[in-house]
Amino acid sequence: MKLSTKFIIAFGCVMLMNTLFFSFKVKSQSTDKETLERERLIAASQTGAMPLFFDPSGNDVPTIIPGDFNSNQECYLRDGLPNFFNKAREKKELVVAYIGGSITRGSNLYRMQSAKFIQNMFPGLQLKFINAGIAGTGTDLGACRIQEQVIQFKPDLVFIEFAVNNAFPDGMEGMIRQIWKANPSTDICMIYSIFNGQSKIYASGKVPDNILGLEKIADHYQIPSVHMGLEASALEQDQKLLWKAANGTDTDKIIFSNDGTHPLVAGGNLYAQSIARSLLKMKTHAKELKHKLPQPLLATNWEDAKMFAPLDIAKFSIGWSKVDPMGFPSFKQFSDWFPYVMKAESAGDSFTFKFDGNMIGFFDIGGPEVGQLVLEIDGKPVTLQKQKGTLALKASQESNSLGQVNRFNSFCNNRYRGQAEFIELPTGIHTVKFSISPVLADKRAILGPNQLEDIGNNPDKYNKTTVYIGKLLLRGKVIK
Structure with missing residues (x-):
């Protein structure tokens, strides 16, 4: 696959979505002040450029194992990822793309570890990985940029992560429809990160409201979805994990993040492990198909x-x-x-x-x-x-x-x-x-x-x- 040089280092600069940064508010969120602080932290994370294509095989990328966490609510298989796994069995070259916000953009926040797990699943297979994560951006901008950053490279699998950043269902549906209009054999997996406070919603057996909105899209298109924060929520409830703690905190617990949103390496490992477990489930759920585009769920979707x-x-x-x-x-x-x-x-x-x-x-x-x-x-x-x-x-x-x-x-x-x-x-x-x-x-x-x-x-x-x-x-x- 030939790539122009202007895309080999890519699309990395940072963005701020003006002074207004809307987010869905869940019922358990305590105050507007907490919401504004989370938004400020997301905006403040926008630094530096990242290469569009990346190699997860380095020694600085943790090698994760799936672990033994087991919950029926972690992964919803739906139609799975049949075409991706069939191509892997046929030893074909594969392109895996990640598109999302700052949690996707950053190193070892989940993307690198999960890509390394995929690489290790198929030793000897030629894999190319795309990082189309831009901090502070949502599904609206994602729908505008997905053609240039993702679709033109003909991906076999696309992970979409926007639950923390502007989880607008209209933009999410627009991205899905653009991907499948370009190639109905491309598999898609929706993955959900969470922020401080939402872990308690998961621990109570419920799902955050912003993620419920995206799940309606996933269900309409029968796209698999992974609730990446479920295990961390369970560990927090068992008092084995601190969701938010400063560097240097004296504790024997896992520290998930410093700011309540962006995981440290240990938190990123937990996110990646949820993807690993889900991939293993979907590997046995593979039957090749061409994804069909139903009528849009939302008339206002950003397909255009x-x-x-x-x-x-x-x-x-x-x-x-x-x-x-x-x-x-x-x-x-x-x-x-x-x-x-x-x-x-x-x-x-x-x-x-x-x-x-x-x-x-x-x-x-x-x-x-x-x-x-x-x-x-x-x-x-x-x-x-x-x-x-x-x-x-x-x-x-x-x-x-x-x-x-x-x-x-x-x-x-x-x-x-x-x-x-x-x-x-x-x-x-x-x-x-x-x-x-x-x-x-x-x-x-x-x-x-x-x-x-x-x-x-x-x-x-x-x-x-x-x-x-x-x-x-x-x-x-x-x-x-």
Whole structure:
């Protein structure tokens, strides 16, 4: 399989999903403060680039054994992974992809250990592994990026992990339908990580609400699912595990994590062991089939989500320039994510495109100097409103004020961040225009009292209206 060099190191840069980070709230979650802290920790985990293709065979990757934990609620086989195991028996080259958030992205949080277990299941077989995990991202962005990061490499098995990060069923169903439309022989396995507090829900015999929403999707498509946190929950209940503890804690118990969300190696081993046990069950549950696409469960699913290089679909005004991220030390981390970035810094600089659909968006880069964009749809100004249950803003023409899309957030303090925006529109054919606003956001208020040192010492760095566009997103079809 030939791979272009721009994908061999891959898509690794980090992202922040604007200042709003929605999450499903379970009934047992004690306070909104705990929810906000978890979201902050997930956002703060977004550092560094990771290779798209990875090799789990190194000595630094723990070798796990399935263990003797046994629960009928850990793995729901449904149709299993028949095509993957049949190809393995036929000694065919296999491609295994992982797509998810920060828990998938990181090393030895489960992905590396489970991949090594798969490698050891089939000694001598040629296996390639894909890491399409990006921290802080959910199934909505997953549905936009899955073609470029996963499907084009023709995977035989795709693990999808988004339970902690924005577990929107609409995006999950959109990913599944895109995978099977491309190749109905590709097997899919949904895997569920959990966060602090949800272990007690499992221990009580129940399932967290956000995971129940994803299970409806798995059941509709008869996709196997693995509840990775079940054994850790049982160990915590037996007082053999601490779900959250600081480094250096004096204890003989297993420490699952430092922050209640991202597992340490021991926690990652437990997650991976659940996958190992499930794979062994599914290995004997193999009957080759072509997965059929039933009618969608959700009419609002993101099957039509797409991602484009900016110049492929949009026309940019003269003030924009095409920038190579490799030419700037602070932007090199984005070079495998964005082959180029469109940059402008003057009020009024704009870009336009036309499409038939109901959602627009973009990947961009945030930093001290970034400003705001104003949005016009079909030549008319719009207002933008936050919506409950989604990261997407809603555009409407109920007033004559221009919608300001602020690209500066609390993670733009003296550093550059990957981020994204989604905006929902009424379904139809639209001409979209984004222009740089002359109005600066109140950056001091956004940073808060604990992050004012740099803006106080270097005010000119923040007093700008620069915008960097790396990718354009939409649901629907481009009209050229």
